[in-house]
Amino acid sequence: MDYSKRLHALIPGGAHTYSRGDDQYPKNAPQILSHGKGAWVWDADGNKFLDYGLGLRSVTVGYDYEEISEAGIAEIRKGNNLTRASLTELKAAETMVDLFPWADMVKFAKNGSIVTTAAIKLSRAYTGKKFVAMCAEHPFFTYDDWFIGTTPMDKGIPRESKSSSLRFHYNNIDSLKKLFDKFPNQIACVILEPVTYLSPGPDTCGKDLSIKPDYKNCADKEKSFLHQVKELCKKNGAVFILDEMITGFRWDLQGAMKTYDIEPDLATFGKGMANGFALAALVGKKEIMELGGILKEGAERVFLISTTHGSEMSAFGAFIKTIDVYKQKDVTAHLWKYGKEFTDGMNALAKKHGIQKFFSVEGYACSPYYFTRDRNKDVSLDFRTLFSQEMIKGGVLIPWVALSYSHTTEELDFTLKAADKALEIYARALNDGVEKYLVGKSIKPVFRKYN
Ligand SMILES: Cc1ncc(COP(=O)(O)O)c(C=O)c1O
Structure with missing residues (x-):
């Protein structure tokens, strides 16, 4: 069922926040979600994703705690x-x-x-x-x-x-x-x-x-x-x-x-x-x-x-x-600890694939940011889309990095497994061209003048 079409027919922008919109996600992202529990969300077809969006950072303990x-x-x-x-x-x-x-x-x-x-x-x-x-x-x-x-x-x-x-x-x-x-x-x-x-x-x-x-x-x-x-x-x-x-x-x-x-x-x-x-x-x-x-x-x-x-x-x-x-x-202590392990783990994987100058996790451990750069080392939304797309293939929805108390060792292992594969593709795209790997349009900036 084309939920996106139904949403856009009724709601300008297709959602009640621009950062929830289709133009902020790769084509393979779930179009609509049915519910969340802990650090996970489910789409309308029952597919399960580990979530780092967390209701636009509004959920810090976990869904339906x-x-x-x-x-x-x-x-x-x-x-x-x-x-x-x-x-x-x-x-x-x-x-x-x-x-x-x-x-x-x-x-x-x-x-x-x-x-x-x-x-x-x-x-x-x-x-x-x-x-x-x-x-x-x-x-x-x-x-x-x-x-x-x-x-x-x-x-x-x-x-x-x-x-x-x-x-x-x-x-x-x-x-x-x-x-x-x-x-x-x-x-x-x-x-x-x-x-x-x-x-x-x-x-x-x-x-x-x-x-x-x-x-x-x-x-x-x-x-x-x-x-x-x-x-x-x-x-x-x-x-x-x-x-x-x-x-x-x-x-x-x-x-x-x-x-x-x-x-x-x-x-x-x-x-x-x-x-x-x-x-x-x-x-x-x-x-x-x-x-x-x-x-x-x-x-x-x-x-x-x-x-x-x-x-x-x-x-x-x-x-x-x-x-x-x-x-x-002590929820905030947990966020700092998980965030440090997340940051170290992701950066180690970028290094393993030889792309640490192009993909990095930075910022304070309790609220990390990931940066995606192209072959010229310019910040790139095409590569951000590719990373996001490949993580979704591995079952991880990661538009940005919001952490919660419900992100535990199990979630970290799951993330790093998905990132290992995603960054392998990223490395290939740096050589072969990102277009070869992107399945749809790239994410666009929220504050742009024209659609
Ligand atoms: C720093 C900051 N201030 C204010 C707001 C506005 O909050 P709300 O979306 O709840 O209106 C946001 C939302 O993203 C924000 O990040």
Whole structure:
């Protein structure tokens, strides 16, 4: 059955996230999935795949991890969405704020995009300034205009909506200084992910990406890019926002900010918070967050986040249980350990096939990235497609590398077996031409102007 055709007939893009789309996968990828369990997913024909996509990184413990699913279901049985705030909502707020000693308040939402946009709005309201400085190397902050307007896919977005969005570069403090010089006293906030696959330096604070960073015990901590950004924000009266959508609940239960020993003014979380249940959060200091409150008599109001489904109890119940599981099982330690073995294993195979200059796994062990390069050593989507295609033949769905507590030795062995064969084909394609081995079209960039 052609599920793809049916999906595209009904849903623009064929899925509810562009990164789930057909243009992001090789032709032999499963068109539609029926369910997941642990680290595995099944397609509609019953084929089973080991999954490194993990619901766009929203699943960090494992699909349908029983305790967490049961906690979500128990809240559904209580009515799921009540007319006023629920007891579960209060407990979730206490759980979240307890994790982050620097933060006083939290506002939950269903998607990360909502909370990053809310952080921007709050910063503008707090400072009375207009411009937003965002890190150019961080690929996604929100589906809203202030960010999407800065990508090549800006159709439908008025120029005014993006005219106050500015970009600086990661690990390049001068690029941010220049923005503050060019727009003095006009920048409301700086938003960035704490890190992706590059250390925020200096090398004396931890060059080895296989080990969880410990900046608290590093004498040179203040020289790191993140600490310099915070200092610049302070000096210029801008709100310092860390977007921990990917790093949160991976680097450490208390976020990458804990490992870099840095406290922002506002932070955003989502993805792995509730093991696939829809939950995101904006946390922050009281003086900023309470602008969205209703207690200060006579204060001008800020319409922060206000949505019908923001109080859904199943997501809160799943979140509270997810945090329990993280504490009991030390989930983040597992991610670091598995990720190191994965990285070492994959790079050893690339070496075995003599292609280590063309295929590599890099980045922090708890969240590795794979890079595919062509014969000229240029980053190549054709070769990314080929690798992905060959891994699918071996039963592994690996659009990127998201890890979970359910990825164990068995999953690692299965992965390395599939990669051994995939990289053998990769090596041949470097010699014979990739076209000879690709069975369909190549993956395309998400943010492209035209189809
Ligand atoms: C760093 C970052 N921020 C924000 C978002 C937006 O989150 P959501 O897709 O839940 O709206 C994403 C999603 O990929 C992200 O990676």
